[in-house]
Amino acid sequence: MRILKPAECWTPKLRVRSFGNNNMAALCKGARRFKRIIFCHSLVRGFSGKYEYDIVVIGGGSGGLACAKEAAQYGKKVAVLDYVDPSPKGTKWGLGGTCVNVGCIPKKLMHQSALLGGALKDAAKYGWNVPHQPSHCWATMSLAVQNYVKSLNWGHRVQLQDRKVKYFNLKGQLTDGHTVIGTNKSGKETVLTTQDIVIATGSRPKYPVHVSLTRAVAQYLFLFFSEIQWSVDYDHPLHPFPHLLISGCLHPGWIIRNPNTPHFFCQHPQVPGAVEHGISSDDIFWMKESPGKTLVVGASYVGLECAGFLTGIGLDVTVLVRSLALRGFDQQMAGLVTEHMDSHGTKFLWRRVPRKVEKLPSGSLQVTWVETSSDREEQDTFDTVLWAVGRAPVTRALNLDAAGVKLDEDTGKIIVSANEETSVPHVFAMGDVAKGRPELTPPSIRAGRLLARRLAGVSTEIMDYDNVPTTVFTPLEYSCVGLSEAEARRLYREGGIEVYHAFYKPLEFAVAQRDSSQCYIKAVCLRDGDQRILGLHFTGPNAGEVMQGFALGVRCGATYSHLMNTVGIHPTCAEELTKLHISKRSGLDATVTGC
C-alpha cells in the first residue's frame, strides 16, 4: 500500500495520523482516493489512447514558466500548476515564483532605492543644493515595488494565455510518472495525465526551528519511526502548531543526514520565538510598514542584500553571523563586501548564534544570542528579526516517494541527471529543487528552455552549468564568474595559477569623495600557456552590468592576453579589467592611479 504513505501529509489533519486514532480514517480516505485516481487515469487513457497533456509543469517560477512557454511554442500541449503556500506571517503572492515576487526583482528595486539615497549625499558634492536631509518613506517604495511585481504577475498570466499554456492555481503532486493531481485551496482535486512531468517547485527560506530535540533524540526517533510514514510537515512554512514536537521545517531524518543541519543544530539547539516573531525574505518585500530597527540573522547573499538596502534607506541594521559571510563565494571578495557595509553603517556581530526571540510588552522583540568563542550571552531589542539562514527545496507536497522519485538525503533535493531527468523516466526536475543546480533564475530559465526543446524533439542540447555568472546586490555590488581563488588553487595547485588584481577608484567616487578602498578586481588565470581565465571577480558600481560581457568572454575561453588586447572604454570601471597587470604573487602595490 505504498500509495497511502504521503497522500495529504501537508494538511494538519493528517499530520498526527501515525501516532494516533486518525490512522484508520486516513487509510480509508487514502484508499478511496486511490480508486478514484485509477479510475480517472484509465478513463482518460481509454478515451484518447494517450495523455491529456504533453507536459505538465509543477511550479510557476522562472524555470517552470520558461520551460512551459518554450514547449508550447513548439506545439506541445502544456499545463502549469502554481500554488503559493503563505509564509508563516501570511504573505502570499502571484504567479512568477521567487525571483519575481520575493527575490531578484523586489530586491534590486529596493537596492536601487538605497543607491538613490547615497546619490543624494553625493549630489551636494556634485554641485546640487539639497536643501535639507530628505527622509525615506517605506510605504511609497514598497507600494511602487509591489505594483510592479503585480504587473509582472499579470504579465506572466497573459504570456501563458498567449502561448496557449493552461494555467492552474493548484498544488501539484505525483502519483506516477504520468499523472499529476492538483489540489486547490479548498481541497478539491483535479487529475491531469501527461506524457512528461517537469518539477520546478523551487525553494523557500528556512527558519531555525523550535525543535526541542537533541541530535541523539532525533536519531532515535528517526530509527524508531522510519518504517512509518513520517508525516511531519517539515517544509510547510505555515505550520499551525509551532509548539509541537517538531515545528516548521525539519524532518528528523533530514536533521541527521543533512551535513549542514547537525552543525546547525548543535549550535542552534533551539530558537524559541523564531517562527512566531521572525520574518524571512518571503515577507520583507511585502511589508506595509517600515521594518524599523532590524536584526538580520545569517550572512548569506540574501541576508547581506537585505541588510544592505535596509541600511541604505536609513534603518538601524545589525547582522548576526555564525561563521562566514557569503559562503561559497570568494572569501576575499566577501570580506570586501562586508567591510564596505560595515563602514557604511551596517553593524556586524561575528561568531554569534541566536538563542531566543521574545516579544516585549512594548511590541518590540528582544533577541538573545551567544558569542560562540566565550559562550557569553548578549541581547538587544529590535523591531524586526529577519531570518536568512538558508533555503530548503519544496518537495514535501509532491508525493515523490509514491512516484519513486529519489531525493538526495543530505540536501533534500531531487537527484537529477545531466539532462534534468529524475530517477523516474518522464519526470524531470530543474531549478532550486534539483540537486547540484545553481539557485539562480537565469540558469533555470535556460535549463527550462533547453529541456522544453529536448522534450519537443527539436534539439539535443543540454544545459552547461559551468561558468554561471552572478551578482550580489549589496551596497557595493559584487559580481563574479567562474572559480573563486581558493577553488582555483585547490584544482590547479598553488603553482598552477596566476592572480592579477587591482584596487581601483571609480571616477564617480572621486568627486563625491567616497571611499573606494573596497573597489577591487581579481582575475584568476592559469599560469601556463596563454593564461586562460578561470574566474573573474569584481566589486564596484554596476557590477552586474560590467560582468555580463566578461562572462561571455570567459565562456568563449578568454585568456589574460585577450583582456589585455582589448582597448579600454574610458572612463568606466569596466575598463580596469582590461588594465590588470599586477600579479598577486609579485607583491607589488595593486592600487590603480590616474587615467
Place this chain on the structure above:
Amino acid sequence: MFFTQLAWPCREHTLLFSFRRSHNAMVVYKVLLLGRTMASISAVTRFDFLVIGGGSGGLAGARRAAELGAKTAVIEGKKLGGTCVSISVVMWNTAVHAEYLHDHEDYGFEGSHTKFNWQTIKSKRDAYVKRLNNIYQSNLDRAKIESIHGHAVFTNDAEPTVMVNGKRYTAPHILIATGGRPSIVSDSEVPGANLGITSDGMCAPYTSLPMLISDDVLPPHIIVGMCAPYTSLPTLISDDVLPPHIIVGMCAPYTSLPMLISDDVLPLPHCCLLLIDSPPLLLPQGVKQDQRKHIVADEFQNTSRPGIYALGDVCGKALLTPVAIAAGRKLAHRLFEGKQDSKLEYRNIPTVVFSHPPIGTVGLTEAEAIKAHGKENVKIYTTAFTPMYYAMTARKSQCVMKLVCVGREEKVVGLHMQGPGCDEMLQGFAVAVQMGATKADFDRTVAIHPTSAEELVTMR
C-alpha cells in the same frame, strides 16, 4: 514636484574664448624664438626614450618603457595628465545626478528639492584634477622618469633633437603624443563663431555636449555643431537605434552654426559650445602631416621619419584616451622588449559616448557589415526595453540594443546600444567581439539577473 534649476554663468565665457586664443599664440611664439637663438649653445642630454606630451598616451608609453628598463623622459608644458584628466569627464556624472534627482520621490525619498550650483562642481572638479596631476607626477618620480617642464620644439639637427627652455634633449626613439585641443573656428569661416566657447573653456571635453542636451541641465536648444570625427558617431550607431533628439546637435555640421545662433531659428543661446576636432600644436620637421595637420603614423605608430613616433590625438585617429594608452604601451613593448609585432589593433575599438543615456558601440555598423559581407550574409538582432530602474519612476527611458552578425555561424561583428548602464556594459562584450564570439556563444552565456546587460545574451 522637483525644482531643478541651473545657475548658468552667462556671457563671461564668450570672453574666455578670445583670450585663450591670443594667449596660446603668444606662448608658442616665445618658445619658438627661444629655440632658434639658443639651439646651438647648449649640450645635448641623451635618453633612450623621449616622450613629448604628458597626456594619457604619452605617460602610459613612458611608464611602460621605464618598466622595461629604458631611460625615459617626459616633456610637458602644462599639467600632467592631458585633456582626459585636466578637462575631465567629471561633469557627466553631475548630469547623471540630475537625472536621478527626478526619481527620488518615486523611490520613497521625500524633500529633496534641489538646485544646481556650477561653482561647487567646478571647484570639486578642480580639486580632483589637481590631485590627479600630483599623482601623475609622483608616478613619474617613482618610475624614475625624468619630467621636463616646458614647450618642446624640434631643432634642425641631423639627429632628431628637441629643445625645451634652451636645453637640448635627444633619444633614439622620440614619441610625439601632444594631443589636441579644440580647434577654433574663425569668424570668416562661420559668422558668429567667436560667440562660442570651446570645450576647454567650458572645462569639459566633448563628452559634455550630449550632457548639455540633457534638458535637466540646459534647455535643449543650446546646441552646437560638431564636425569630424564625431560626425561619424550617429551613423555608427545607425538611425534606427538612436532616438533622434539625443544627437540632434552632434551631427549638425558647423556651417549650420550661424543658423543655430541666429534667433530667428532658435532662441538666442546664452553660451555656445564649439566642439570641433583637434589639430596638433607641435609641428616637427621631416614628419609628414595630412591636410588636416594630423601627423601621419602607421599602425606601428611610426611616422615618416625613423626614430620618431606619434600616437593619440595628434594622429587624428580614434581620439580616445584608452586608445592612446594602449598604443603607448604597445609601442614601448615593441621598442624596448623586442616584440616586433606589438601594435594596437584599431579594429573593434569599443567606444562610449557619454550622452544621456550613454551610447556604446563596438565593431561594424549594420551598413558597414552589409557593404563588407553582402546583405544576405548579415543578420541583425535588436531589442528595446525599459530598464527595470524605471519600473518605479514616472520618468521613463528606453534601452535599445543591436547585434550585427555575419555568415552562417553568425559571428558577431558589431554591437551597438544606448541606455542607462551601456557605458559599463560594453567592455566585456568588446573582449568577446574581439575574440570572434558568435551568436551561439551569446546564447550559451548564462544571464545575470536582473540587469540590462542580460538582454544582450537573451536576444532571440
